Amino acid sequence: MEYTKNQHMLSQWYLRNFRSDDSANSPKGKQRVWCHTVNISDEGENDIKEIPLPISSIAIHKNCFMLIDCDSKKKFDIEDELSEYERDTSVLFNELVHKHKFQKLLDVSRKGNGLEKVINFMVIQMLLGFLNPQNRMDGRDEILEHILPDMVKNYENIRELITKPPNHVQPYYSQNIFRKMLRVIESNSEVFEKCKALLFLSMIAEAKNLPSPVGYLARLRNGMFSKIHITGIYHTGYEFDSTEVRPVFTTSPNVVMLNQNNNFNLLPISHNLAIGFSLGSTEDYNSHLNIFSVYPNKLKCKSSEKIKIYRVSHDYMDGVTGWVNIIGVTQTKTIYTPYELKDVERYLQRQNDNYDHHYSPDEPELVEI
Structure with missing residues (x-):
């Protein structure tokens, strides 16, 4: 095999699930994600640079296994x-x-x-x-x-x-x-x-x-993931190809967001879906799954004895997506997201303009789907 390829530091399948919103419906090879690099400025502030990059060029470290x-x-x-x-x-x-x-x-x-x-x-x-x-x-x-x-x-x-x-x-x-x-x-x-x-x-x-x-x-x-216990599956409520202003999950070279402070660990598997889990608990897996969604009717699964579905507010889901960002920034210099940061500001403004809609229900609400 001639040496014509580079080594992926994030799987290409994984990155395709984090493509940029404005290129969601573009053909393969034209889809992008936003790369946010965080550095400290001369004034001691975060200097955030945004670069829209083709998926094929994301997170690649040349010659890693050459x-x-x-x-x-x-x-x-x-x-x-x-x-x-x-x-x-x-x-x-x-x-x-x-x-x-x-x-x-x-x-x-x-x-x-x-x-x-x-x-x-x-x-x-x-x-x-x-x-x-x-x-x-x-x-x-x-x-x-x-x-x-x-x-x-x-x-x-x-x-x-x-x-x-x-x-x-x-x-x-x-x-x-x-x-x-x-x-x-x-x-x-x-x-x-x-x-x-x-x-x-x-x-x-x-x-x-x-x-x-x-x-x-x-x-x-x-050793690292023994006695893993799924604490929840978190769905932003939006369709995979939705281009609406909304909260999203981000990813980074770490992929897995390990949080030692409260054992609330997260594996985002697309920009609208993440798996929450704890480590070292008494169970290896749930006897049932709790699924949290802003719009449960958008899910393609049904409630059952083992699957419990909860409707949550946009504010609740913002907290979960925020945890991914907070943990990610502490563990990496680069975050990949389908979002420009100005979109986040636009989303927060829209949230404030329609407070009741974005903050209801107050607590997760069990629903039948």
Whole structure:
């Protein structure tokens, strides 16, 4: 493969769900998101720059996994494997975002269930985000410094496992991901660069329920996201392709908004939908799901014994979208959103002009859909 692609620090599927409002109905390749960079001015104030960027140019870190082939001496990467994993994962996320099949998060009886796929995505995307220089999340260096130097130290053992796999693993070596692992091992690149690529290839293999020579995905998933409990699914109430002035969720290189202050963590999966969760609770998942929406009639799911739907005010949802922004700004230098900041000011003015509409109901109201 000729080296013609760049490495994604945010999955392209993910970014397409954060395209700019005014380009919502544009053809692929013409859709954009707004990039907001936050820097400190000479006066000590936040200097916010807004740049509308094509989705294909967003959050990309060139040469992140670039390696040198042993035989041809040409550059290659693991872009195809990342893209294939992205396509596989997008099937579930598109069902959540576009079809509101939230009940899939309750079926945890089988391996590779929906909740496990969501957590795998959070782990893999979080580590990809750690490699992005725009990311300033606390603890990211400690995690990377624990994993990659450990792999370098044990590289010969990893090399032995990949080049001489156990008998029960050998039948899988016809698959592309294992052939790529062998190509990485044989590469002329530095051991550290090879370990970085092997880490993600190994996690992708685990996410596909294939044997992994390293096994970091399960360790990180069980360590960082053990006993995950879904506290709510938050829907702004607007259609996916709505271009109305409205509150939206934003994203950043971190993707997952971890909040240690009150354990109210959020995974925005599109500009109008986010999953709230807590960690370390007594349950691994909800026995039921609570869904909060400004306009519940816009949801494509129905109330049931396990799915409870609540109508909330615009003000309530503003608080949730605000948490994503607050946490995001503390953890990154860059935020991506379908919104220009002047649109937010326009929305707030409209909210003040129609106070009763935007602040009602006072508390979440259980409804039957």
